[in-house]
Amino acid sequence: MTNPLVQLKSATKQFIDGKETHSVLNAVDFSLSNAESVALTGASGSGKSTLLNIMAGFEPLTDGTLLLNGENTKTWRDPEWSLFRHQQLGVIFQQFNLLTPLNVAQNISFPLSLNKQQWDSWCDHLVEKLGIDALLDRHVASLSGGQQQRVAIARALAHKPSLLLADEPTGNLDQQAGLEVMQLLTEIASDGDCAIALVTHSLECAEFMQKRLHLGNGRLHESH
Template structure:
């Protein structure tokens, strides 16, 4: 039986605001198998980004259990989380979050450097597929939004992570550019055997994923 790459069970996340406590995730059960993809949809403030932050280790669970590739994260400290993020996780942000002191090639190579790896044929494939080969020496601040997002995708997938978290990756792009980016993102992730959890408000973007779950009132509602 195939082991889930991500498994949340009885997961709860509470935020305290003064004397008030707000429940964002309420007794969530969620799993993702390797090399599969799922879209998380829901209204703003429904907890979609919070869920990604929990899986990435940026936010702790209030209660419940998170298993990553079969490992219980309850006792993980900074070294274990850093190892997971460097080797097994890629992240694509809505705001691109590129490293502005670096050029395009240096941005893409950044996760490789963290893993003591060198530029390789997979990087060449990413650059060619994303059509950014002529931009490698360019400063990232000189690029258009669509170009920056393609660079961000290449950076997130350069080390061939097992898991990609994408938080509204087309939110700052027009519709046509957004759909082109989603097509490339899903194709390349599949080639690299990378699973995807996508947060999006766009049903068109969600349709690129193999499954979709909707967050409402702190609970998942499965959708076809």
């Protein structure tokens, strides 16, 4: 039996604010298998983005265990985390976080350069499917929000990661554009055998995922 791609065991996360201690995650158990997709819903401030940040190693757990590909990350330092992020992780941020001095092609190629990879037929497939193949020479600052979001998706998936973390990827788009982007995102992730953990407030966007979990009072509950 293969290990889950991501596994959290009794994951607890607390923040200290002056003399107050706030618990965001209370002994949460969570697992995500290869090529599986899950939507994480919940009220603002419930800890959804924190959960993604923990999976990416951007924030440490207060207590509990994070396993990636069956490996306990407790002993990982910067080199191990960098290797994982460069090779296996794609991230789509709500604010796009594109590199504005660069054009579209250079933005998409950025994760490839970290892995000493070249633009290939997969990248051609990505930009064609996302409808941005005619924009490769454009500077990203000149693009619309919807176009920038598509570039961000292409960049996150260019190096064929095994795990994609998407934090409100349609939050800056109108509903129709958001649903189009979700359709493309799930199709492309499926083409690349990529698992998705999606944070969203939109029930319509959550419907694109295979599983839906709701985070409330520090606990994860399956939602239908």
